[in-house]
Amino acid sequence: MATTDGDISGLEFEPEVLTKDDLQSLNTYDGITFPPAVRVEALKEIRSFQIRQDDVFIVTYPKSGTHWMNEIVNFLLADGDAERVNRRSSIVHIEFALIHDVGKERSKYSYMYKLLKNIESRRIITSHLRYRFLPKQVDEKKTKIIYVARNPKDVFTSWFHFLKNDPRYGHLPWETYFNGALSGEYMFGSWFDHVLEFWKMREEENVLFLKYEDLKSNVRETVASIANHLNLTPTDDVIDRVVQSTSLDEMKKRYKRMETDSQDPVKIHYGKSYGINSYVRKGKIGDWKNLFTVAQTEEFDRVFQEKMKDSGLSFVFQ
Ligand code: A3P
Numbered sequence: 001m002a003t004t005d006g007d008i009s010g011l012e013f014e015p016e017v018l019t020k021d022d023l024q025s026l027n028t029y030d031g032i033t034f035p036p037a038v039r040v041e042a043l044k045e046i047r048s049f050q051i052r053q054d055d056v057f058i059v060t061y062p063k064s065g066t067h068w069m070n071e072i073v074n075f076l077l078a079d080g081d082a083e084r085v086n087r088r089s090s091i092v093h094i095e096f097a098l099i100h101d102v103g104k105e106r107s108k109y110s111y112m113y114k115l116l117k118n119i120e121s122r123r124i125i126t127s128h129l130r131y132r133f134l135p136k137q138v139d140e141k142k143t144k145i146i147y148v149a150r151n152p153k154d155v156f157t158s159w160f161h162f163l164k165n166d167p168r169y170g171h172l173p174w175e176t177y178f179n180g181a182l183s184g185e186y187m188f189g190s191w192f193d194h195v196l197e198f199w200k201m202r203e204e205e206n207v208l209f210l211k212y213e214d215l216k217s218n219v220r221e222t223v224a225s226i227a228n229h230l231n232l233t234p235t236d237d238v239i240d241r242v243v244q245s246t247s248l249d250e251m252k253k254r255y256k257r258m259e260t261d262s263q264d265p266v267k268i269h270y271g272k273s274y275g276i277n278s279y280v281r282k283g284k285i286g287d288w289k290n291l292f293t294v295a296q297t298e299e300f301d302r303v304f305q306e307k308m309k310d311s312g313l314s315f316v317f318q
Helices: 020-024 040-046 066-077 109-118 136-141 152-164 174-183 191-200 212-217 219-229 236-245 248-260 265-271 294-308
Strands: 027-029 032-034 056-060 124-127 144-149 207-211
Touching: 027 040, 056 066, 066 124, 066 144, 066 219, 066 236, 066 248, 144 191, 144 212, 144 219, 152 174, 152 191, 152 294, 174 294, 191 207, 191 294, 207 212, 207 219, 212 219, 219 236, 248 265
Parallel strands: 056 124, 056 144, 144 207
Antiparallel strands: 027 032
16 A cells, blocks of 8 residues: 555565675676675576666666665656655665575575566666666667766765675775775776766767766756656656655655654665665765865875766766
8 A cells, every 4th residue: 555655565575684604705797896685696687687668777886876866766757746656666776686596595586576577667777787787678678777976985985884884794994995996896896987888878868867966956957857868747846846855854754754664674675775774864965075084085086087087077076
């Protein structure tokens, strides 16, 4: 039954328990390091996942505003009506869901696989994967993709805060995380390679490349451009409602409600990854200044200049 927080009822979800061995074995596949929960078998399976013509892909490097974009698209598809929002396909990213007929201990994922496969249209499929890992049919059918990029200093900061309290990731010290993220050895590979790949695709008709900072400074216009990309024609009123319902404050309240008002692990996970880390935190531009040392800032700026030169892509950092 739908609630004011939209319908994600009736879903099953078993929070994943990673063992110490899992944590020590980040998977590396085709040159990219993945979190333990993203299995190589799933990455292979995803390539043949069947795509529908009206699917919407939200692709991001982690901590770039994925959940914000998910809420925006969910609300747009529901004409801004909170009761009609359907978050069923947004519960997990495709790379975490698609374990299928692989070793018994992972069989719980086949449920999410079936869910994504059978869920009603229009599906929102979220992913942190590089283009070559997405289902082949995304390329063949020119599926709509919304790519959100965020300034990498805030991405690193956000991710560090997300993982630091998570025993599954071994309470990484900031210094270790910073070095791994900057060199691209950390989960989901290099931020630079990820963002530049989709930046190069920005002129393709099915790709909408957006920046988190533009959403912050000009949310109404950006939401209108998302609607346009998805061939939706919302009224001004609907756009207002989408903007209002997906504001930082509203999302904080809603996620908190899902987490605290509910015994339902799906809802809890929706607001807080595995019940541990909230997907909504400060939601600011420039929080990196509270974390980066002067030396790290200099090192980061040097790498950024080198990697981004000639790309024509710039970011607002404060
Ligand atoms: P911070 O950790 O800097 O606060 P993702 O969804 O990709 O994991 O990204 C999470 C980041 O997006 C977090 O950044 C979170 O606070 C921010 N965020 C989530 N909802 C937001 C909103 N409605 N407005 C602005 N930022 C938001």
